[in-house]
Amino acid sequence: MTVFATVAALAVIASACGGGSSKSSTPTSAAGPATTAGIVDKSATDAKPVPGGSITYGLEADTSGGFCLYKAQLAIGGIQVARTIYDTLTMPGGDGKIHPYLAQSVTGSANNTIWTIKLRPNIKFTDNTPLDAATVKENLDHYRKDNQLFVFVFADITAVDVVDPLTVKVTSKVPWTAFPWFLWSSSRLGIMAKAQMESPDCNTKLIGTGPFEFVSWKFGDKFVAKKNPNYWYHDPKTGAQLPYLDQITYVPQEDGAKRTGSLEAGDYQMIHTSDALQTVQIRTDVAAGKLADTESDKYPELGYSMLNVTKAPFNNLAARQAFAYSVDRVTYNKLRNAGILQQASGPFGPGVDGYLAVTGVPNFDPTKAKAAAAQYKQETGKDLTFTISHTADPSTTQDAVLIQQMLKQNGGITTQLNAVPDQSTLINLAIGRQYDAVLWRNNPGADPDTQYVWWHCGNSPAAGTNPNGAAPCDNPVNFGGFNDPVINSDLDKGRSAPLGPARTKIYEEINKRFASQLWNLWSQYTLWTVAYKTSVHNVLGPALPDGAAPFEGLPTGHPVSGLWCDNGQC
Amino acid sequence: MIVRRLIQLIVVLIVVTFFASLLTSFLPGDPVTTIAPFSSAADRAQIRNQLNLNENIVVRYGDWLGHFLTGDMGREYAGTGVRGQAISARIQDSLPRSLLLMLYVQILTLLIAVPLGVYSAYRAGSRFDDLSNGFAFLLLSVPVYVVATLMLLFLSIQNHALPSEGWVALTTNPVEHFKHLAMPVIAITVGQVAIYARLLRSDMVATLQEDYILMAKSKGISDGRVLWRHALRPSSLTLLTVAGLNVGSLIGGALIVEVIFHLNGLGFAISDAINRRQYVALQDYIAVVAIVYVLVNFAVDGLYRVLDPRIRGARIG
């Protein structure tokens, strides 16, 4: 009987690093500066936590869709807020495995088609209603029927049933090894109270079981939450009541430099950022003792150029190769990321099952780039030219400008830039498959099965068919439209395979397939940094209820239940 | 009289909002996919129905106007089955902020421009006149966002003298309120001073040659008194006019400063509504700006008669 999905945590290319201020690094190349591979957490301390204090947290963006979670499309700005008000049934741990959190246990049947969720007794929502199986079932049903993305994610679920007031049974069409990971879903699957779900004001009347209680939210202005005095979770090591802080206020500030500036000015006590240049600035402040930070590129998401392969030019492999060979990733990393990020070899980052340091991704080679462009011309009779879409903020714009230049200089390829004013327009572009290439970021690290929804196609061509020229993927959230029989069948196999080396090999094959077919052109793994005043402690959160160490990935935010400040003053 | 004004108000309102609605209907992109990117075709059809997108623009506009005139500003559209935030709540929050910002800007600009303009007129053609003119245009040439960013850098990030962003209500904490607004107000004022000073100066130069001014001087009244007591009032007409005309552009156009300093005023609300294709909200906001603009200019009209006796008997419109 399998208890949980176990993800074999592969050794990261680094020496052992735990919490505390040790830093492990590995050079990317002889000439380049050192990157961080692993985690650096300056908030860890042995001092005893003191209750009190309030934090203003600068976020990357506000969430226009609101927080009716089963209708929401949460990006990191929304996820961090959601974690403050809601809990998920499961949560990954520092060992890279998934652990029960709000649930007491999540157990799979022998063949993993039936999953039993047992809840903890006596947990109440902030409106004093109990957390029971009926409420959890209602949550899960809403998610799998009413959420535009989770409809696809949970397509394999056939039934969700209440067994007794504290037990829910989930039935799956196929054996689903990593199902407990999906109950976490990057902290998007928070459990809401009935009163919220059934109210027409679902996206403004927030009721959860989380460490903080909703007070108010003005879009574009701030989101205020105050301590939940009856939070069910106590620190497993010390037994102390959580959370320690009295209040958290989230303020959206899309301009990364201003976010850092406001932290330096003292208007914020905490911020997050995935912009390498901001991290460099923050490191200067940290060295000067003005700030502290927590950095992690474990279980990372990654930046990449997503290609639309449903039409010319990227329905042709030579075109994709020409693009890949033209980009000098080392120079790009140096100019755009101050050289501190790690080159991505595939969609699975260090710590994730399926990660490989070498996958066969093409290296920078102007000669090959020009040859591939010439081959494209020979095969189609047209010159290779395309449009690169990107969000209009200054930083991403300069990223796109650099890529455009490299394409021209190294591959002789002329391109057009298309700056898109906001995220939702970009998403529309992607869904409508109206772009050629778009600068994108996705695939946060977790069990590799969680990427199924982004890649799998129901209308897979027969095995052995050349995927170039296949019918576009029928899955609307496979924005690139690639329909690769190898990847499709591997994804299905991986979903149901029991944990172990054989499963790992399946995902490694997917990884290598991406490198040879170049459906996406990987850039660098993101490095998330949470920066804060030196008085703030314990960013990674308390140990999990079963005693496991907290998760060390930051692309999905971090818990706020363990945060505390010196003398209760932030 | 009042009826006439009221009719003018309604006409302006209707034309401006209809134009806004027409213009935004041409914005690229499908509003439905902006709201619900991953939805199914059936869902989208439902959303189109709820938003009246299948009707032509006149019907849609009429529907909005009907609601607005009865005071129902509606809600933002958040998706099927869920209510969006009430637009009136957003207006209640952001309108006072924009109004206060505009008020402070006008006050500060006048505080600087009036003495500058008066003295330049008094010493028309002199060195001071030239220099102050040049200086004012120097200020005009620095874009708002550059001023704002430089101030942020020196006064906030490097020195912690002023807070870097945010809004604190006057009633909550007056000191903090003004500290938070110091930089935004200065950033906008810098670009306005030149124009206001110039306008006042010109009017003043003309007035100073009027017979009644010469008479006052010959009576032995001091220069200062003549300037401030007798010449200033009738010379402020143009300034007043432009200040009134400026209201519309200040409310909506303080957008840059609102974004940089995170003030969340009406300018930001408008730009946000455009980005998220919240058409109903957009029309509500623009209607509100139009109303404020018209009301302010009515007040300006009223002030004319108070300021310049020559106009009192003039034919009204």
Place this chain on the structure above:
Amino acid sequence: MLESADTDVGTAIFGAVTGMDERSEEEVFEKRKMGPLAWLGIGWLAFIVIIAILAPVLPLKNPMLGDYLHPKASVFSSGHLLGSDDSGRDVLSRVIWGARASLLIAFGSVLFGVLIGGFLGLLAGFKGRSTDTALSGVFNIFLAFPQLVLALTLVSVLAPRATSGGVQAGEWTHRIAVVILAVGIVSIPVLGRITRASALSWTQREFVMAARAQGATDKRVMLREVLPNVVPAMLSIALLGVAVVLVLEGALAVFGVSIQEPDPSWGNMIYSQLSNLNSAPAVWIVPSILIFVSVLALNYLGDVVRARFDVRESAL
């Protein structure tokens, strides 16, 4: 709404912005001679316009290509007279190529506004009565609309939106045209009101009434007697307008509707660096200085126009 005081106010506005107050004409003429500063101003403007036109033949580095070995170069460093940006693109070259975009937009939109707004204003001021009421009403309504929002929306609606397909020929030209149109349209009510005031004032002068009494057609009187007197004032306003639009282009860049990267304009160069002032300071300082000097020059040029053109009464 503002008709009641318009006659006197109109004269005042007209006088204010042009400095051509009726009574102080002689004083003004005497005192505003063409001093050295004025010449400097004209010289500067001529200089940047000529350099911008000559950009393709000057020995400049490619403004689009980054010199990866020398990113963020400081001023006067090797090979980069005015430094380079984050990707190593030469600032001197970009600022000269960018001048084309910024100057075209500034002069183009003001020309558009003056031609249309000026014509409408002339018509309104000259004809008076119902024409005036109608046109003034239109101007007032436009002014009720937040102007920056109007410009932004116009550009978003009219601008090219190719999301795929690669290089679009003429994209730069198309965008310049769209921005000129949008800013021009926004400027029409303001320029219209000012021209109207001026035309109103001149129309009531005796020599115009005399010409009408003599039986000349309206059209002839408007174009022969009123227009020549209005033009100098409009010219002066236009120069001020060019200064305003030079600065405004930067505001458009903040919202991403001005010239698109990688093409340079003074506004988008400043904006691209605003987040990281320390990173490559030359990139925003150089265009800022250029805008600042140009605005000052335009101001002095405005004075020159006032001093030189003294069209009063036409011989009858």
